[in-house]
Amino acid sequence: xxxxxxxxxxxxxxxxxxEIRELVARLRKNCTLFASIDYAFLExxxxxxxxxxxxxxxxGALDIVVLPYFLSAGRHVVTDIPEQIRQVSVxxxxxxxKIAPYLGASEKIDDLLIHLVFSSYY
Amino acid sequence: xxxxxxxxxxxxxxxxxxEIRELVARLRKNCTLFASIDYAFLExxxxxxxxxxxxxxxxGALDIVVLPYFLSAGRHVVTDIPEQIRQVSVxxxxxxxKIAPYLGASEKIDDLLIHLVFSSYY
Numbered sequence: 001x002x003x004x005x006x007x008x009x010x011x012x013x014x015x016x017x018x019e020i021r022e023l024v025a026r027l028r029k030n031c032t033l034f035a036s037i038d039y040a041f042l043e044x045x046x047x048x049x050x051x052x053x054x055x056x057x058x059x060g061a062l063d064i065v066v067l068p069y070f071l072s073a074g075r076h077v078v079t080d081i082p083e084q085i086r087q088v089s090v091x092x093x094x095x096x097x098k099i100a101p102y103l104g105a106s107e108k109i110d111d112l113l114i115h116l117v118f119s120s121y122y
Numbered sequence: 123x124x125x126x127x128x129x130x131x132x133x134x135x136x137x138x139x140x141e142i143r144e145l146v147a148r149l150r151k152n153c154t155l156f157a158s159i160d161y162a163f164l165e166x167x168x169x170x171x172x173x174x175x176x177x178x179x180x181x182g183a184l185d186i187v188v189l190p191y192f193l194s195a196g197r198h199v200v201t202d203i204p205e206q207i208r209q210v211s212v213x214x215x216x217x218x219x220k221i222a223p224y225l226g227a228s229e230k231i232d233d234l235l236i237h238l239v240f241s242s243y244y
Contacts, residue, residue, distance in 0.1 A: 019194050033236065071193060074138050120222055
């Protein structure tokens, strides 16, 4: 089974990091499709991407998907996250680590936005 | 009818701003629930929130919803966007401008993440 790692930017404001921890807690509760679901932060907050991946591997993960919780394909998505993964892969070449599209790439976000406006506003 | 303004952070990398313009173009095409759908940027890119709101009002909008396209309830969502709106409201007190919850507040994002992993990875 695949292990999922949700990667967010990380904030100096811990309430923003807490939103990610809560998101992952909900996913763990509601989604049984993965062997494990964890979070990591690119910057500022912990755990780092490398530490989280190494922990998943230490726990027996052979197949990991990293999901960038980012809205646009900026430098973080295009360069920084792949580089962190590459550094882990060098030491664990037998582990399959793939990157899913970043959140903002999903056209399903359109419906979610409309739903958000109407569910809360009217 | 309500006018919708999608507000993103704004990036020095114009491809990130283009993602917002494309999102709004899709919404305009697929969603007929609003009198108009526009975008604005909090920083860096144009139009600014104030300019976009004033343009909507000049076009006849009486009722506007601002949707923060942000993943966490940081300073931008809690303070900066409301302050921009307040500055417009001072000069146009009869116009109703409300703020929808920011994108990351939607628990529907959970399903979207899982869908994103599976639709693209398997």
